[in-house]
Amino acid sequence: MMIPVSLISLVDDDQSVRESLPGLLMQLGYAVRAFAAADEFLASDAVEQTRCLILDVAIPGMSGPELKQELLHRGVRIPIIFITAQSNETLRTRLLAQGAIDFLVKPFSDTTLVEALDKALRES
Amino acid sequence: MKDLNASLATMEPTTACSGFGIAQVGAMIGGLIHRGRPLSIVLTNLCELIDAAAKGYSSSVLLFDRAHTRLRHIIGPGLPAAYNELLERRAVRCDVWPCEGAASDEPEAIVSRVMSDTLQVGKVLALAYGLHSCQSWPILSLSGELLGILAIYQRETARATPFHAALAQQLTDIASFAIQRKRSEEALKKSEALLAQAQRLSSTGSFCWHVATNEITWSQELYRIFEFDQTAPVTLQQIATRVLLEDAPLVRTMFDRARSDGIDLDYEHRLQMPDRSVKYLRVVANGTRDQDGQLEYIGAIQDVTERRLSEEALDTLRSELAHVARVTSLSALTASIAHEVNQPLLGITMNASTCLRILAADAPNLDLARETVGRAIRDCQRASDVISRLRALFAKKRCTTELVDLSEATREVIALLTSELQRRGAMLHLGLVDDLPPVKGDRVQLQQVILNLLLNAAEAMTAINDRPRQLTIRTERDGGERVRLSVQDAGVGLEPQDVDRLFDAFYTTKSSGMGIGLSVSRSIIECHDGRLWAEANKGPGATFSFSIPRARESAPAHGHCPAARRPALAECAVGNS
Numbered sequence: 001m002m003i004p005v006s007l008i009s010l011v012d013d014d015q016s017v018r019e020s021l022p023g024l025l026m027q028l029g030y031a032v033r034a035f036a037a038a039d040e041f042l043a044s045d046a047v048e049q050t051r052c053l054i055l056d057v058a059i060p061g062m063s064g065p066e067l068k069q070e071l072l073h074r075g076v077r078i079p080i081i082f083i084t085a086q087s088n089e090t091l092r093t094r095l096l097a098q099g100a101i102d103f104l105v106k107p108f109s110d111t112t113l114v115e116a117l118d119k120a121l122r123e124s
Numbered sequence: 125m126k127d128l129n130a131s132l133a134t135m136e137p138t139t140a141c142s143g144f145g146i147a148q149v150g151a152m153i154g155g156l157i158h159r160g161r162p163l164s165i166v167l168t169n170l171c172e173l174i175d176a177a178a179k180g181y182s183s184s185v186l187l188f189d190r191a192h193t194r195l196r197h198i199i200g201p202g203l204p205a206a207y208n209e210l211l212e213r214r215a216v217r218c219d220v221w222p223c224e225g226a227a228s229d230e231p232e233a234i235v236s237r238v239m240s241d242t243l244q245v246g247k248v249l250a251l252a253y254g255l256h257s258c259q260s261w262p263i264l265s266l267s268g269e270l271l272g273i274l275a276i277y278q279r280e281t282a283r284a285t286p287f288h289a290a291l292a293q294q295l296t297d298i299a300s301f302a303i304q305r306k307r308s309e310e311a312l313k314k315s316e317a318l319l320a321q322a323q324r325l326s327s328t329g330s331f332c333w334h335v336a337t338n339e340i341t342w343s344q345e346l347y348r349i350f351e352f353d354q355t356a357p358v359t360l361q362q363i364a365t366r367v368l369l370e371d372a373p374l375v376r377t378m379f380d381r382a383r384s385d386g387i388d389l390d391y392e393h394r395l396q397m398p399d400r401s402v403k404y405l406r407v408v409a410n411g412t413r414d415q416d417g418q419l420e421y422i423g424a425i426q427d428v429t430e431r432r433l434s435e436e437a438l439d440t441l442r443s444e445l446a447h448v449a450r451v452t453s454l455s456a457l458t459a460s461i462a463h464e465v466n467q468p469l470l471g472i473t474m475n476a477s478t479c480l481r482i483l484a485a486d487a488p489n490l491d492l493a494r495e496t497v498g499r500a501i502r503d504c505q506r507a508s509d510v511i512s513r514l515r516a517l518f519a520k521k522r523c524t525t526e527l528v529d530l531s532e533a534t535r536e537v538i539a540l541l542t543s544e545l546q547r548r549g550a551m552l553h554l555g556l557v558d559d560l561p562p563v564k565g566d567r568v569q570l571q572q573v574i575l576n577l578l579l580n581a582a583e584a585m586t587a588i589n590d591r592p593r594q595l596t597i598r599t600e601r602d603g604g605e606r607v608r609l610s611v612q613d614a615g616v617g618l619e620p621q622d623v624d625r626l627f628d629a630f631y632t633t634k635s636s637g638m639g640i641g642l643s644v645s646r647s648i649i650e651c652h653d654g655r656l657w658a659e660a661n662k663g664p665g666a667t668f669s670f671s672i673p674r675a676r677e678s679a680p681a682h683g684h685c686p687a688a689r690r691p692a693l694a695e696c697a698v699g700n701s
Contacts (some may be wrong), residue, residue: 016503024478024498085466107470108476115599 006121007049010034011041011067012056012083017106019088024110028117030072038062042070051119052101057084057091065095079120083108146294146468149173153298163187167199170299174276175202181287184208185263185299186238186273190307192667195238203277204253207246209652214245226256231262231270238273246594259287263296263303271277271303320452327427333409335383335419349405349427351397355460368394368402372627377551377602386411388420392428392546405434471503471546499535527675528567530609531556531599537574545595548582550613554597563607564675565652573645573656576613577668580642584666591664602671608656610669618658619667 008020008030008043022032027060033050036039041053053071057064082095085106094101101123102116152173156166167185174183184200200208239260242635243250250258263272274296276287320343323329329346342358350366360379367375371393376392389409394402408425438682479496482488497557534556545552561568578597585593594614602608618626625647642656649656654672661667 007676014467014471016468016499016506019477019499020474020503023499024474024481027478027481061220082538083470085463085470105474110481111475 004031005031007031007033007046008052008054008117009041009046009050009065009078010054011036011038012054013037013059014056014085017056017083020111022079024113026107028114036075038064038067038070043068044084047071047078048075052117053078053080055082056082057082057088058086065091068095068098079123081113081116081120128596145177146291149177149295150298150301153302157302157305163303164197164199166302166306167299168201170295171199171201174295178276178287179665180279182279184275184277185293186242186275187303187509188270188272200275203255204249207249207253207255210246210249211242215587231264231268234270235262235273239275242275246410250277256390259292261289261292261296263299265300265304265448270489271300271460274299276476324348328424329426330422330424331409333421333423334414335421346425349403352396366395366397368396370394374551375550377592382409382411382421383419389421389423403427404428404429409481438654461510465507468507468510471506474502525564526567527562528565528570529560529562530570530607531558531560533567534574534597534599534609537571537578541575541578545578545582548586548593550582550585550593551596553594555596555600557599557601560599560607561601561650561674563672565672566648569648570652572647573670574609576610576642576645580668581613581615581666582609584613588615588664596648606671606673608671610671611666612661612667613663614661614663614665617664627656 003034008025010018010025010032012021012034013036016113018034018036022034025032033044033046034045035046037059041047044057048068055064055067062070064084066081071078079087079101081101082103085092087105102118104112125372149170153166153170156169162668167187171185175181182200182202184198184203186195187197187199189196195211198211199206239258243258243493245339257278258275259278260273260275262270263274267272272291276292278287323343323345327345327349329343329349331343331346332341338360340354340358340360340363344354346352347354347358350358350363352362357391364372364375374391375393378393381387382389389407390412392406396405404427406425406426406428407423411419411421414420450633475496479493479500482493482496538552538554542552575598578595581595582593585595591614594612596612597609598612599607599609627642646656649670652672654670656668656670658666658668
C-alpha cells in the first residue's frame with residue numbers, strides 16, 4: 001500500500017520559478033502542480049487535493065492575496081506560503097495576521113522553503 | 125543797508141529814474157534770494173526799499189496762486205496792518221476771489237478787476253489812513269503768466285504825481301525774478317523730495333561718476349544703501365571697502381572696462397556691510413561725454429537683496445526637489461531591476477539546491493542532475509537578458525535631427541544662464557565664430573550638454589576667491605570636417621585620478637549632485653558621432669571640449685541615441701510578477 005503523497009500547488013507567472021521550484025519539491029518527495037495564473041488553479045481539480053499552496057503575490061489578473069480571499073469565500077482552507085520578488089513589510093504583516101503560513105522574499109534558500117512547508121503540512 | 129537806503133532815497137519818482145538805485149535794489153533782492161530767505165521776506169524787503177526810496181508812496185505786492193484764481197498773499201509793510209488784514213480776510217473767505225475764471229483773461233483785465241475790488245473793499249480804511257490813490261502793474265513771468273500785482277499807494281493828495289511807469293516796470297521785473305526764482309526753487313525741492321521718496325521706496329539710488337577726476341555724485345539713497353556717512357563725499361576707495369571680497373575682481377573688471385571702453389554697464393554684485401551682512405546690488409549705468417568731452421557715467425544702483433534672497437530660497441527648494449525626484453526615480457528604477465533579477469536568481473538557487481539533493485542520494489540520478497544544472501544555466505541567461513532589456517530601454521529613442529549652428533545654440537543657452545552665471549560671480553567671455561559650419565543633430569540635447577558644461581565650470585569656481593572667475597566659451601572649426609566647442613574655467617581644476625572617471629555615471633567630486641551630468645553629456649555627444657573630453661589648463665582650472673562632425677549635404681538621419689531620454693518609470697517596470 002502506497003503512502004499518499006502530499007500535493008503542493010504553485011501559482012507563479014514566472015517560468016524560472018515554475019520550473020525550478022517543482023524540481024526541488026519533487027526531490028523532497030512531494031507531488032507538485034504548477035499554474036501561471038490564479039484562474040487556472042481555481043478551474044483545476046487541484047483545489048480540493050492541495051495540501052499547501054505556494055502563491056506569488058504579484059501575478060497578473062487575480063493577485064495572490066485576492067486568490068486567498070476567494071478560497072476563503074469558497075470555504076476552501078489551504079495553508080498558503082506567499083512568495084514575492086519585492087519585499088513589502090506592510091503586506092507581509094497583514095497576510096501573516098490573516099493566517100498565511102509565511103511570506104518569503106525571492107530569492108530564498110531551500111531550507112527556508114522546507115521549514116515553511118513543514119509548518120504548513122503540520123497545520124493542514 | 126543804511127547807505128543803500130540813502131542812495132535809494134535819491135530815487136525821486138517824479139524825476140527821471142535813477143538806474144543806480146534800481147541796480148542796488150536788484151542786487152539787494154538777489155542777495156536775499158541767494159541766502160535762501162523766504163519769498164515773503166524778500167518781497168517785504170522789496171517793498172521797504174521802494175517805500176524808503178520813494179517818499180510819499182507805500183508799495184504792496186499781491187501774490188497769486190499758480191492758477192491765479194485767488195490771491196495767496198498780500199505784502200505791504202508800509203501799509204496799515206488793519207488794511208492788509210482786511211484784504212487777507214477777504215482773500216481767505218473767497219476761494220476764487222477776486223476773479224473766478226481769471227486764468228483765461230488778459231493779465232491787465234485781471235489786475236484791473238482785482239484792484240477795483242480791493243479798493244472797493246478797503247476804501248473806508250484806506251481813506252482813514254490817508255491813502256489817497258493807487259496805481260497798479262501786473263507782475264508777469266517771462267512767459268507772460270500773471271504772478272502778482274505791484275500796487276503803489278500815494279499818501280499825499282497835495283503832490284498828486286503819478287509813480288514813474290518805467291520805474292514801476294523795472295520794479296515788477298525784480299519782483300517777477302524773485303517770485304519765479306523762489307517758485308523754481310520750491311519746484312526743485314519738491315521734485316528732489318519726490319525723487320528721494322521714489323528712490324527710498326524702490327531701494328534705488330543714482331550716481332554720477334566723472335571718470336577722469338573720479339569725482340562721484342552719490343544720491344542720498346545710495347548713502348543709505350552703502351551705509352556711508354552722508355557728510356563726506358564718496359570715493360572709489362570707500363566703495364571698494366564695501367564690495368564683498370569674492371566680487372571684488374568682477375567689480376574691478378567692470379570699472380576697468382568702463383574706464384577703457386566707456387561701455388554701458390549692467391551687472392550684479394554683493395556688498396559686505398560692517399555688521400557682516402550681505403547686500404545684493406544691481407548696477408546699471410550709461411557712459412556719456414560731458415560738455416568737455418570727458419567720459420562720465422550716470423547710473424542707478426538698486427538694492428535687490430530681498431528679491432535675490434527669495435530667489436535663492438526658491439532655487440534651493442527647486443534643486444532639493446529635483447534631487448528628491450532623481451533619488452525617487454532612481455530608487456524606483458532600482459526596485460524594478462531588483463524585481464526582474466530576483467526571479468531568475470530564485471530559479472538558480474532552487475535548481476542548484478535540487479541538484480545538490482540529487483547528488484546526495486546513494487545512487488544519484490545524473491540525468492536529472494544534468495537537467496537541473498541546465499535549468500540553472502538558463503536562469504543565469506535570463507537574468508542577463510533582464511539587464512540587456514533595461515539597457516535597451518535607454519537606447520530606444522531616436523534623435524531628432526536638424527541642422528544646428530553651435531554658436532547660435534550657445535548664445536541661446538547663455539541668454540538663459542547670464543544671471544545665473546553672474547550670481548555665481550563668473551565672468552563670461554565669448555569666443556563664438558559666426559560662420560561656423562552647421563552640425564546635424566538634436567539641438568536641445570546639444571544645448572543640454574553646453575548648459576551642463578557651463579554650470580559645471582561655474583560650480584568649479586565657486587570656492588575661488590583669489591583670482592577672477594574667468595569663464596570662456598569658444599566655438600571653432602576643428603580641422604576641415606569637424607566643429608569644436610570648449611568651455612574653459614579658472615576653477616579648482618582636475619586631479620589626475622579624476623580625469624578617467626569623470627564621465628562615469630554616478631561619479632562625482634561635488635558634495636551635491638549625482639554625477640549623472642557628464643556621463644549623459646558624453647553619451648549625447650557620442651550619439652552625434654562626437655567626442656567629449658576634459659583637460660587641465662596650463663594655468664588654473666580645466667577645459668571641457670567636444671568635437672562633432674560638420675553636417676554633410678545628404679547626411680542620413682542618425683541611428684539610435686543612447687541618452688536621448690531617460691525612460692519613464694512605467695517603462696522601467698519590464699514585465700511583472
